[in-house]
Amino acid sequence: MDTNAMAGAPQIFDQGLIRARRNRIAAQGRTTESDFLLSRVAEDFVERLGIVHREFALAASIGAYHGLLAERLRELPNVGDIIDVESSERCLSLSVGRKIAAKDDALPFAAQSLDLVVSGLSLHLINDLPGVLVQINRALKPDGLFLAALLGGETLKELREAWILAEEELFGGASPRVAPFADVRELGSLLQRAGFALPVADSDVVRVTYESPLALMRDLKAMAASNMLIERRRTPVSRRLLLRAAEVYQERFGLPDGRIPATFEIVTLTGWVPHESQQKPLAPGSAHVRLSDVLKPRPKNP
Numbered sequence: 001m002d003t004n005a006m007a008g009a010p011q012i013f014d015q016g017l018i019r020a021r022r023n024r025i026a027a028q029g030r031t032t033e034s035d036f037l038l039s040r041v042a043e044d045f046v047e048r049l050g051i052v053h054r055e056f057a058l059a060a061s062i063g064a065y066h067g068l069l070a071e072r073l074r075e076l077p078n079v080g081d082i083i084d085v086e087s088s089e090r091c092l093s094l095s096v097g098r099k100i101a102a103k104d105d106a107l108p109f110a111a112q113s114l115d116l117v118v119s120g121l122s123l124h125l126i127n128d129l130p131g132v133l134v135q136i137n138r139a140l141k142p143d144g145l146f147l148a149a150l151l152g153g154e155t156l157k158e159l160r161e162a163w164i165l166a167e168e169e170l171f172g173g174a175s176p177r178v179a180p181f182a183d184v185r186e187l188g189s190l191l192q193r194a195g196f197a198l199p200v201a202d203s204d205v206v207r208v209t210y211e212s213p214l215a216l217m218r219d220l221k222a223m224a225a226s227n228m229l230i231e232r233r234r235t236p237v238s239r240r241l242l243l244r245a246a247e248v249y250q251e252r253f254g255l256p257d258g259r260i261p262a263t264f265e266i267v268t269l270t271g272w273v274p275h276e277s278q279q280k281p282l283a284p285g286s287a288h289v290r291l292s293d294v295l296k297p298r299p300k301n302p
Contacts, residue, residue, distance in 0.1 A: 009128035014230050015087070015103070018125055021224040022088035026066065029094065034222035035068060037264060040206070041120045041149040042072040044268065048147065049076055049116075056116035056145070060085055062136070063104045063122020067095030073118065080115075105132050109139040117146045121266075124150040124181055125228070133194035143275035146196060152203055152265035153183045159216065159262065162249035169248075170241055184267045196271025197278055204266045209259040213249040214242075216262050 025034075049056075057080040061070040064084035073079050074097070084099040085107065086092045092099050102108045105126050117136050126132050136146055167173065188201030210216040220226045254260055272278060 009131060011127050011230055013125050013127055014228050015105075015127070017228045018224070019087045021226070021228065022065065022086075023090040025222060025224045026088060026090035026094060028222070034219060036208075037206070037223070037266070038065065038068055038120055041266065042069045044149070044204075045069065045118060045120070045147060046072055046076060048268075048270075049073065049079060052078065052145070054078065054143075056080060058114055059083070059116035059118065060107075060109065060114050060139070062107065062117060062119040062132075062148075063087075063125075064092070064095060064099070065120070065122070066091045067097065067099070069118060069120040071096060105135075107132070107135045107139055111138050112141045112144075114139050115141055115144050117144070117148075119148040119150075121149055121151060123148055124152075129182075130190055130193060133190055133196075137195045137271075137273060140273045142273050143277060144273045146191075146269070146271045146273075148269045150187065150267050150269065151181050152187070152267040153181045154205055154263050154265035155181050156220075157263055158249060158253045158260070159213070162213065162245050162252065165248050165252075166241060166245035170244060181265070182267075184265075187267055187269055191269055191271040194271075195274070197274040198270075198272050200270040202268050204268070206264045206266060207261055208264070209255065209261050211259055213246040213260055216260065 055078050059070075059073070059079060059082045061067070061073075061082055061084050064070060064086040065088075067084045067086075070082040070084050074082060082097060084092060084095045084097065085102050085104070086095070086099070087101065087103050089101050092101055100108055104122060105128055117140060123129060123132065133146075140146065184201050184203045188199055191199035191201065210219065217226070249260055
């Protein structure tokens with residue numbers, strides 16, 4: 001990949017902080033409650049890959065966390081060896097199977113060396129996502145498959161609004177606290193720009209409930225998903241601001257039973273490296289029926 005392109009990419013996420021937070025959660029081991037989104041993605045990937053009629057001898061899981069996704073995919077008969085790639089050494093120590101400690105944006109694979117690349121809830125934290133998609137495309141063999149799940153633009157919209165309103169009320173302005181997640185259409189176009197054929201981007205909005213806003217924030221911390229923006233305010237959050245944000249959340253979004261909702265949008269990207277065996281669009285002028293004839297109104301019955 002062009003290192004100059006990486007240097008010019010907007011620096012939104014603090015990669016050192018992301019690695020440190022993943023190291024911290026690794027000390028707690030795997031927890032079912034905080035892994036619920038990743039488990040959902042893993043089940044979806046098992047279903048999607050299970051109906052693909054081809055073998056994937058060598059695969060890589062990018063941004064593997066503690067290896068849950070690869071562990072589930074190893075159960076499939078058409079998936080062979082999977083290598084977990086993760087920047088957090090402590091998270092990687094929980095992974096079972098082959099593993100490489102490496103940054104998500106500098107993939108350690110030779111050109112055309114992989115049959116499958118997957119990623120579960122990690123690539124939305126990359127500063128140069130277009131560049132990483134190009135790297136993935138290059139690492140895959142012709143007719144290789146890329147399958148990834150990222151958090152989309154609807155994610156944590158309630159929490160984002162509550163923080164903004166609370167800070168504006170108390171301090172007359174707001175600092176960034178919730179990551180700016182990409183739109184599903186933007187992500188789909190990035191696949192095309194990276195050279196993938198048959199690109200598909202689909203969205204699944206997951207709505208869960210918590211007993212309180214503070215319980216949601218604790219869960220995000222356990223996922224290593226709390227604020228990791230470079231432009232974040234570096235001073236600790238005051239108790240006054242924290243409680244006011246929780247109050248605003250409850251006031252604006254609270255449910256009749258006292259619980260609060262939280263929205264997570266999971267955008268799944270699918271793309272294939274071009275190969276001659278894949279379906280091709282018809283060449284211009286090769287259709288046997290004119291579009292004007294198709295759109296012509298049908299004659300009414302007498």
